[in-house]
Amino acid sequence: MTDFTIPIEIARPAIIEFGGGLVSAAGRWARARGLSRTLVVSDAFNAARVGLLDLPGDVVVFGEVKPEPDLPNLQKVLALAEQVKPDLVIGFGGGSAMDLAKLVAVLPGSGQSFADVVGPEKVHGRKVALFQVPTTSGTGSEGGTRALITDPATQNKAAVQSRHMLADIAIVDPDLTLTVPPAVTAATGVDAMAHCVEAFTSKKSHPLMDLYALEGIRLVGRFLRRAVVDGNDREARAGLALASMYGGFCLGPVNTTAGHAVAYPLGTRHHIPHGHACALIFPYTLAFNAPVMAEKTELVLQALGLPASADEATVRDATHGFCAGLGIEMRLSALGVPKDDLEAMATEAHAIRRLLDNNPRDLSREQILAMYEAAY
Template identity: 75%
Template sequence: MTDLLRPIEILRPTRLEFGAGTVGIVGQWAREQGITRTLVISGGFNAKRVDVLGLPGEVTVFGHVKPEPDLPNLDAALAMAEQVKPQLVVGFGGGSALDLAKLVAVLPGSGQTLHEVVGPEKVKGRQVKLVQVPTTAGTGSEAGTRSLVTDPATEQKLAVQSRHMLADLAVVDAELTMSVPPAVTAATGVDAMAHCVEAFTSRRAHPLIDLYALEGIRLVGRYLARAVADGSDKEARAGLMLASLYGGYCLGPVNTTAGHAVAYPLGTRQHIAHGHACALVFPHTLAFNAPVMAEKTALVLQALGLPASSDEGVVRESTHAFCARLGIEMRLSALGVPESALESMATEAHAIRRLLDNNPRDISAAEILAIYRRAF
């Protein structure tokens, strides 16, 4: 295959610990590094259980990460970092916390503003240590080099990519996800799956990443319904954490495609949780791409435990049913999205070229609008 001749770079955290009970390694590692001053970036729930990290010395917590972090949210975290001057930044939470932690680790003292580092590899460096501890199985952000924040002025996401935002240590402990409620488990699980599916069917797909992508999809197919039905199912939780991690591996060298581009305005403009937005869009974009990705589309369905097919109608109906069986509301109208907003969202999604240029089939603004209407 000619894909084997195309160069690809794989970046991983310097050290990755995976498994039940591994969260204790965070404090142990920090002590080995001589850390005495730490800033933890988290949401409200995780701010209350920072003690599980066992961090030494002075620990300050920024516990106000929003589900869709924006520039004011980032600015507040950066202001705290300027005060604390930490030796270590710890992202502790879902993808939003991990994304903010990356920026908090590289921006203070750098002389660079966020807008100066938007895009690939514009960050000059990093003076502090960075540890990432995910508490949801969705984004796989602990494994990657990207961070996304929303600009309230434009209601669009700003994407920063830098090898300097790669964690020194990532600890993936499924026990930290046991309290995640069924609805969030379902939505974040579909987000992990979407990362894998979009990378697998991308124009930039690569055999080195296909391995992780297809196995990530299989793990979601095997474990997501189990974890939604019984949140205390440790094996299912661990399986989803691995799927999320593999999805994170897919993001760096390959990235997502139309699914995420079409989902983004649902988050930034309609404030639908990112995983839920991905679920709403997933059946429609996978079906749209099926004619040019017949073999891989059939493999995706098979990996999810569905009958293999590349027929657009069958693909749409079976994957829609897969998401609906998880209890995910699959109608935009039921989530309060006004029909009048669909056209402007389609125009906005069509402008996200960094993702749409990866899509295996060219998609117009009119075709994106048709997807929104079908999902309405």
């Protein structure tokens, strides 16, 4: 289960500021580094509170980040960046804003297009500073090197990974998440958990990452329900922010597995929020992998506060109950997914080899279809 001899490379932001009330550290660090021309990449809600960053000099805000950003959304913010020519790019929002910020920091003026950099380590370099300030607790994108963009033509997500997209500074202020509504808190919290669980049970799992992964799962088990019930619970919000960051740490060297591959078509084809999609799929993929990851599956359930088990039916029922108990709708039919699309979804998911090849148990297209049907 544990192989200490496997080589691994771990990259983290050089500076991580973590704690309530630290959002204005973005301005402090910008002044300290002599940065005075900033492009903030944000969604509409967070665009209205960019003043919290306390930034010096000229500040331009792109406040049109979409959930599950696509190529047109990326091209729009890249065009703005070409005009602004910032010396600092800040991702201020959820994972979508932070993913776009990574690409805005490396593509303008590089001579490279998005298509040129899809895949691992194809980015030539970066000339501007990059800060990340998350406002949700889910993706952990502030600590990672990946960006995901949906191609409308194929309805698939394209992934860029580059060490040049690692933030210089990540500022994690859990107080920024106090405004997140219960349904979004639940879904994003399950996304953080899924990152940790999938890394922990991956064929590529590593003791250095297991430490973060298991603790991230424990934090979700301890704090997610509390934050859903009382959004002003600052301790719970801080615990989830830490879980999210730990999950982001796991994505670089280990990455996700079947859970995310099977969840992706729900977002790209039917616009189900990513965390919600992960919750829908999580019980089925964890249960499917249980026979070959028995010890780790038991640890996952224990970390979530559930009775330890590696029995497939027990694992599925217990984790389904965990997600449903957060108020998450767990039926695809109730979310408007047409049943006649399940076949196409299974075909798409089965083609996401960059994730499925990490899964500890081979998963066929027919088995993916059976998961969708069980979730329907």
